Amino acid sequence: MDARSIIARLRRGEAPVPAEIAWFAQGLADGTVSDAQAGAFAMGVCLKGLGEEGRVALTRAMRDSGDVLDWGAGAPVVDKHSTGGVGDCVSLVLAPALAACGMRVPMVSGRGLGHTGGTLDKLESIPGLRVDHDRARLGAILEETGCFIASATGRIAPADRRLYAVRDVTATVESIDLITASILSKKLAAGVGTLVLDVKCGSGAFMKGRDEAAELARALVAVANAAGCRTAALVTDMDQPLCPSLGNAREVALCMEILGGNRAAAPRLHDLSVALGARVLALTGEDEGAAAERLGAAIASGAAMERFARMVALMGGPPDMDEDWRSHLPQAPVVGDVVAPADGVVAAWQGEALGLAVVALGGGRRVESDRVDPAVGLSDLVPVGTRVTRGDPLATIHARSEADAEQAAAAVLSALIIAPEGPAARPPVLERIDP
Numbered sequence: 372m373d374a375r376s377i378i379a380r381l382r383r384g385e386a387p388v389p390a391e392i393a394w395f396a397q398g399l400a401d402g403t404v405s406d407a408q409a410g411a412f413a414m415g416v417c418l419k420g421l422g423e424e425g426r427v428a429l430t431r432a433m434r435d436s437g438d439v440l441d442w443g444a445g446a447p448v449v450d451k452h453s454t455g456g457v458g459d460c461v462s463l464v465l466a467p468a469l470a471a472c473g474m475r476v477p478m479v480s481g482r483g484l485g486h487t488g489g490t491l492d493k494l495e496s497i498p499g500l501r502v503d504h505d506r507a508r509l510g511a512i513l514e515e516t517g518c519f520i521a522s523a524t525g526r527i528a529p530a531d532r533r534l535y536a537v538r539d540v541t542a543t544v545e546s547i548d549l550i551t552a553s554i555l556s557k558k559l560a561a562g563v564g565t566l567v568l569d570v571k572c573g574s575g576a577f578m579k580g581r582d583e584a585a586e587l588a589r590a591l592v593a594v595a596n597a598a599g600c601r602t603a604a605l606v607t608d609m610d611q612p613l614c615p616s617l618g619n620a621r622e623v624a625l626c627m628e629i630l631g632g633n634r635a636a637a638p639r640l641h642d643l644s645v646a647l648g649a650r651v652l653a654l655t656g657e658d659e660g661a662a663a664e665r666l667g668a669a670i671a672s673g674a675a676m677e678r679f680a681r682m683v684a685l686m687g688g689p690p691d692m693d694e695d696w697r698s699h700l701p702q703a704p705v706v707g708d709v710v711a712p713a714d715g716v717v718a719a720w721q722g723e724a725l726g727l728a729v730v731a732l733g734g735g736r737r738v739e740s741d742r743v744d745p746a747v748g749l750s751d752l753v754p755v756g757t758r759v760t761r762g763d764p765l766a767t768i769h770a771r772s773e774a775d776a777e778q779a780a781a782a783v784l785s786a787l788i789i790a791p792e793g794p795a796a797r798p799p800v801l802e803r804i805d806p
Contacts, residue, residue: 372390372391372394374395374398374403374404374405374408374412375408376391377391377392377394377395377412378408378411378412378415381412381415381416381419382415382419384419386419386420386421386422386424386425387421387425387428388428389424389425389428389431389432392421392425392428392429392432393428393431393432393435395412395432396429396432396433396435396436396530397432397436397530399433399436399529399530399533399534400436400437400529400530400533406537409533409534409537410537410540410541410543412534413534413537413538413541413543413546413549414541414543416543416546416548416549417543417545417546417549420548421548423590423593423594423597425548426548426551426552426590426593426594427594427597427598429548429549429552429556430551430552430555430556430559430594430595430598431556431559431598432530433528433530433531433534433552433553433556434528434555434556434557434559434560434598435560436528436529436530436531436556437525437526437527437528437529437530437560438506438524438526438527438560439559439560439562440477440506440527440560440561440562441562442475442477442510442513442562445475446473446474446475446517447474447475447564447565447655448474448475448476448477448562448563448564448565449469449474449475449476449563449564449565449566449567449651449652449654449655450476450477450478450558450561450563450565450566450567450651451465451466451478451566451567451568451569451647451648451651452554452558452566452567452568452569453568453569453571454554454568454569454570454571454576454577454578454584454587455487455571455576455577456487456571456573456575456576456609456612456613456722457486457487457488457575457609457612457613457617457722457723457725457726458488458575458612458613458614458615458616458617458622458640458752459487459488459569459571459609459613459614460488460490460493460613460614460622460623460625460626460640461569461613461640461643461644461647462478462480462490462520463490463493463494463520463622463623463626463630463679464626464629464630464640464641464644464670464675465644465647465648466478466518466519466520466679466682467516467517467518467630467675467676467677467678467679467682468644468645468648468666468669468670468675468678469517469518469648469651469652469666470516470517470518470675470678471517471669471674471675471677471678472648472652472662472665472666472669473517474517474518474651474652474655475513475517475518476513476517476518476519477509477513477518477519477561477562477563478490478518478519478520478521479521479522479523479527479557479558479561480502480520480521480522481522482522482736486575486722486723486724486725486726486727486730486735487575487577487726488617488618488619488622488726488729488734488735490520491520491521491522492619492735492743492745493619493620493622493623494520494623494686495619495743495745496619496620496623496700496701496745496746497623497683497688497689497692497699497700498688498689498699498701499687499688499689500683500686500687500688501686501687502520502521502522502686503521503522504519504521504686505524506524509521511685512682512685512686515681515685516678516681516682516685517678518678518682519682519686520682521686523557523561527557527560527561528556528557528560530556531552531553531556531557534549534553535553547586547587547590548590550587551587551590551591551594552594554568554591555591555594555595555598555600558595558600559595559598559599559600563600564600564601565600565601565602565651565654565655566595566600566601566602566651567602567603567604567605567647567648567650567651567654568588568591568592568595568602568603568604568605568804569604569605569607569643569647570584570585570587570588570591570604570605570606570607570804571584571606571607571608571609572584572606572607572608572609572801573608573609573610573611573722574609574610574611574719574720574721574722574723575609575610575611575612575720575722575723575725575726576609576722581606581801581802584606585606585802585804588604588605588606588802588804589604589804591604592604592804592805592806596806601654601655601806602654602806603650603651603653603654603803603804603805603806604803604804605646605647605650605800605801605802605803605804606800606801606802606803606804607643607799607800607801608797608798608799608800608801609722610719610722610755610797611719611720611722611754611755612720612722612725612752613637613639613640613643613799614637614639614640615637615750615751615752615753615754616637616748616749616750616751616752617725617726617729617734617748617749617750617752618729618732618734618745618746618747618748618749618750618769619734619743619745619748620700620701620702620745620746620748621748621749621750621769622748623696623700624696624697624700624750625637625640625750626640627676627692627696629641629644629670630670630673630675630676630679630693631673631676632670632671632672632673634670634671639754639799641670642799643799643800644666644670645663645666645667645670646663646799646800648662648663648666649662649663649666650803652665652666654806673693676693677693679692679693680692680693680694701745701746702746702769703744703746703747703748703769703770703771704770704771704772705768705769705770705771705772705773705775705776706767706768706769706770707767707768707770707776707780708764708765708766708767708768709764709765709766709767709768709779709780709783709784710761710762710763710764710765711759711760711761711762711763711764711765711789712761712784712789713761713789714759714760714761714789715758715759715789715790715791716756716757716758716759716789716790716791716792716793717753717754717755717756717757717758717759717765717787717788717789717793718755718788718789718790718792718793718794719755719787719788719794720752720755720786720787720788721785721786721787721788722786724782724785724786725749725752725782725783725786727782728749728779728782728783728786729747729748729749729779731775731778731779731782732744732747732748732768732769732770732771732775732779733747733771733775734747734748744771746769746771747769747770747771747775748769749766749767749768749769749779749783750766750767750769751764751766751767752765752766753765753766755793755794755796756793756794756796757793758793759789765783765784765787766783768780768783
């Protein structure tokens, strides 16, 4: 086999056979395939497609291009993946809640880029916590707490890492085939047997339309199940931030409120976390309604908080995160409110614009090498549908300087739509995609 013949088949509209795809993925991992050939392959897939059999073959091949972790016998190994949004910190609530319900959750997560935040950046706002532990250490943490949230090692799906870097600079990111294989190869390589997918749509998501989000969700569910991982998906609303805080330490603080039993602090975040968890527990054989009750009880009772605090301590963070989290999270020196410019109802928040406002404060990355300020961001964002009077607080800004705060206030107001009446409420879960 050689890369040119595989690329030529794609150019002619002929899907490569699984053996060719496996050879190409190994070539991506070991350098046999050049950057030019990787780019041509990605463009060929974008233009001609692989079909479902090809998607499954590429997912398996990229999974097998490096280490495939095995956590041994015991409780079910489950996980959740989100396609990303604004104020989306479900992982920090869901992983310990599932662990408190007897699951093992080896959650390999990523960093923020663009307008969406990254789970690892949020965790690293906790002083001392490290996300880059080796396989043996992660195994010990999983054994003791039932969960970890960590970065992938360089040996997890190296073919995907190479292909993604090429896709980013060749305008081939937006391909259902390549997105599906990229997401699932990493999850399957992490040793997950059961998976729930949170595919977001709306102004704060990468996919704005519900139809395209549902198309991706169906592709992911079909390929994951064909590759041997029990998987279902929820298409969820990202037309407003999932929780009223944006920015790394600010979102961790919200999660600590939820884990402390205060559902009212972020009801959409709480309810979506429970819905996703109940779906994954149902895939392991539990009754979904009973599973939702069990997850809610694990959060309300403090059992999930205890798991989270233990995980934080074992990953290098403070030993008393459950009892004294407020003193550990960094605070920005400038804090002030953005107020309503007129009477009316908050009819919409443009989620991507809010996310970019946090990036401009220093809370995210424009390019991968940017440093992130964990303290900055927004909090107390009023939800869509709230009636306000001119001068009422709309959000609180946490900034490094007065100039940054003024710029952020202007950005927040530009992301706001106030109208005489609000829109009909949208539930967090819009659609279910079952196996």
